[in-house]
Amino acid sequence: MAALCESFTLCGLSPSSGVGVGLGGGLLALEPGPDPDHVLLTDRGRTTTLFKVSDQKPLGCWSVKHGQILTCPVVCNFETHEYIAVHDDKVLRIWKNDDINLDKVFKATLSAEVHRIHSLPNGGPVVLFRGGGVRTLDVLLEAPQQEIENIISDEVIKWSEAFMEGKHPVLIFTTEKDGDFFVYVQKLKTNTLHKYKLEQQELSKPMSFTAYIKNHIITLLCLYSNDCVYKVLIPLQQNTEEEEQILPKSLLLSLSVSGSVLKGTSFVVLDKDHIAVLGSLTASDEEPKECLTIWNTKFQTLQTSKELPLRTSGQLWCYEEKFFFTHGKVLTVIMYKCETSSLAAAVGKLKDRQTPDVSAFVNWNTLGYEELADSFQSQQSGSLKHESTTDLRSERNAVASVQPDNLSVGKVLLNLKDVPRSIFEDGIRQLMSQAQKLDLQAxxxxxxxALTNRCKPHSQYYPRTFMLEIVQTYDLSYSLCPDLMALALERKDLSLLQICLLRFPDIPEEITYACLEMFLSIDEDYLKYTDLDLDSVICYIDIESNNKEVKSEIVENGFSTEQEEGTWDTELTEEGNLTSDGELCPVGVQRAALLNAVLCSAYSEAFLLPHLKNLPAKQAVLFLRYLFYLYVKCSEKINTALPGMSSPTISQIMDWMCVLLDAHFTVIVMLPEAKLFLSSMHKFVRAQVRFYSELNKIEGSLQELQRLHHQKDPQTYSIEVLEII
Structure with a gap:
């Protein structure tokens, strides 16, 4: 199932902004930047801008001088983190982040006009010239004035893309001449070029192209003017000497639903079953409406759409599960998600799966599972990964063949070990569906x-949703699945780690420390897009409070620490979020939720302390500041626990604070950046000791008064004045 998520504006598109372009000019292209969260915007003029998407701010902006114009989208060389641009068709420029004036950076004048530069993460930049010649950047820089062959002469390049086949780049581009369209495939390893001709379509022509490579086959997708998407397969292992082979095409998708037709302008491939199309949706009785749509090519259905009331430029880019397109006078970003395609999801009938709980008691003597075979025989395979009836029938037979009658759970899992991935997941899910009959967690x-063992040799395979469902549904422990948390640490699955820390009662201290170190060191941008349980923090950390001013006076248990013990140092308030009470939280909400899961986990101090000594000093100070923040929150209303679900108690907070100080006392005392914090911490704790000392005196006085009251004769009337010193 595919869905469009939240959207935001990356930048404005006005000539005066300095970071965008006017609608009349539009964007030349949007390319990925040096980091996953960075993009390069090149306008149809003189300027290119590097943006950090999550912060929605420019990190750098470069312009060629007046009279020059960028004629090729600026790209990043991922190996050297340099930027490459072409202006005035032939002038090549290369610079780095710290360069400001492009007139002073590397310059080379080429012998032929450049059409486009494609930069590959592991293959370096590849230069495509307007005459069809192709060179890698390294070869081109050795002799910038080398002669470039003219291959296509009268043809015009319409689209191009580069891929990696193994360790070698492959470039594909399409051309047009007199209404005929041609496809060229250039393999740089062998320096071979193959030319093909697209099969003609009556009364329609291709408007947009995209492609991907898999199993040595290039799949070229073509969006035609008749509102259909066609698929063309091009094998890379081509031995024929035929000069112009005609490529047949097959209909992949018709862009029509319920009497409405989508007039697409551009499209991108999301995965093997989904494409996104930007265009105008027209119905017989309505005015055309521009919209962004996601289609399921497997089941020929429109999955979701979003109306765009302001006009677009017709350009659509997709990077890191985000769509980029112009909308009115801004560049808009929309995040999306695509789940595994299934028939139930395609027709909108997918329901939440309800799996009964199993007993919390382990019966180690009932490992057999005789009812399993009957269940497998009675249920069909839910996988719809093959398109033909024959494939579906053979897959059902394959599922049934690995679980004959009277097999134990262990034998069924052994039979499923080497089957294809789709059959494996079907068998596992059907086995889990019978969990109510098992009466044991083993x-x-x-x-x-079995799931974790399947993931280890296959880096691309990771059934995250399935494993989360299992951990949340059943009463498991670390000893029952010892490789699960190690795999989650390897894949940086923060959601699964959080749930395991809260639910597993027997996590080794080494794993607890590994989680703590990851939670403290992981990048904040990664945390923003992680789905976590925030129930333990939202009751006492105000997410919106970082826009509020810090109070000038801090009141602790009714006493003003500003008057008696000094105030918080203002340098500490420059970082972190602030609560509504004006107190400092040194970490964000997501990181706080993860740290709370560590605080609530069981541990032995003797086994944790050796690992905790390996925690870097900077992270140790950050963790100590967060522990102190929690201690302040617990103390302000004399609470023994923080509000919310799965929140740490004051005992857990104090225990962790003590063991952390034991592990890093000397280092923390010597760090200059920790001195101000330690001073504030000392003052607050001293105020707390004084406050509780006064409470003890009051408690003793009240107990004495109660004792004296019982000793007096109730018939005697007297007035007494008591003074508590």
Whole structure:
């Protein structure tokens, strides 16, 4: 199932902004930047801008001088983190982040006009010339004035893209001449060029192209003017000597639904089953409406759409699960998600799966599972990964063949070990569906172990949703599935780690420390897009409070620490979020939720302390500041625990603070950046000791008064004045 998520504006598109372009000019292109969260915008003029998408701010802006014009989108060389641009068709410029004036950077004048530069993460930049010649940047820089062959002569390049086949780049581009369209495939490893001709379509022509490579086959997708998307397969292992082979095409998708037709202008491939199309949706009785749509090519359905009331330029880019397109006078970003395609999701009938809980008690003597075979025989395989009826029938037979009658759970898992991925997941899910008959967690642990063993040799395979569902549904422990948390640490699955820390009662201290170190060191941008349980922090950390002013006076338990013990140092308030009470939280909400999961986990101080000594000093100070923040929150209303679900108690906070100080006392005392914090911490704790000392005196006085009251004769009337010193 595909869905469009939240959207935001990356930048304005006005000539005066200095970071965008006017609608009349539009964007020349949007290319990925040196980091996953960075993009390069090149306008149809003189300027290119580097943006950090999550912060929605420019990191750098470069312009060629007046009279010059960028004729090729600026790209990043991912190997050297340099930027490459072409202006006035032939002038090549290369610079780095710290360069300001492009007149002073590397310059080379080429012998032929450049059409486009494609930069590959592991293959370096590849230069495509307007005459069809192709060179890698390294070869071109050795002799900038080298002669470039003219291959296509009278043809005009319409689109181009580069891929990696193994360790070698492959470039594909399409051309047009007199209504005929041609496809060229250039393999740089062998310096071979193959030319093909697209099969003609009556009364329509291709308007947009995109492609991907898999199993040595290039799949070229063409959006035609008849509102259809066609698929063309081009094998890379081409041995024929035929000069102009005609490529047949097959209909992939018709862009029509319920009497409405989408007039697409551009499109991108999201995965093997989904494409996104930007265009105008027209119906017989309505005015055309521009919209962004996601289509399921497997089941020929429109999955989701978003109306765009302001006009667009017709350009659409897609990077890091985000769409980029112009909308009115701004460049808009929309995040999306695509889940595994299934028939239930395609027709909108997918329901939440309700799996019964199993007993919390382990019966180690009932590992057999005789009812399993009948269940497998009665249920069809839910996988719809093959398109033909024959494939579906053979897959069902394959599922049934690996679980004959009277097999134990262990034997069923052993039979599923080497089957294809789709059959494996079907078998696992059907096994889990019978969990109510098992009466033991050991079998569930065996299933989780089978999943983790399947993931280890396959870096691309990771059924995250399935594993989350299992951990949340069943009462497991670390000892039942010892490889699960190690795999989650390797894949940086923060959601799964958080749930395991809260639910597993027997996590080794080494794993607890590994989680703590990851939670403290992971990048804030990564945390922003991580789905976490925030129930333990939202009751006492105000997400919106970082826009509020810090109070000039801090009141602790009714006493003003500003008057008696000094105030918080203002340097500490420059970082972190602030609560509504004006107190400092040194970490964000997501990181706080993860740290709370660590605080609530069980541990032995003797085994944790050796690992905790390896924590870097900067992270140790950050963790100590957060612990102190929690201690302040617990103390302000004399609470023994923070509000919210799964929140740490004051005992857990104090225990962790003590063990952290034991592990890093000397280092923390010597760090200059920790001195101000330690001073504030000392003052607050001293005020707390004084406050509780006064409470103890009051408690003793009240107990004495109660004792004296019982000793007096109730018939005697007297007035007494008591003074508590």
């Amino acid at each position: 079998s569930i642990g065996s299933v989780v172990t």
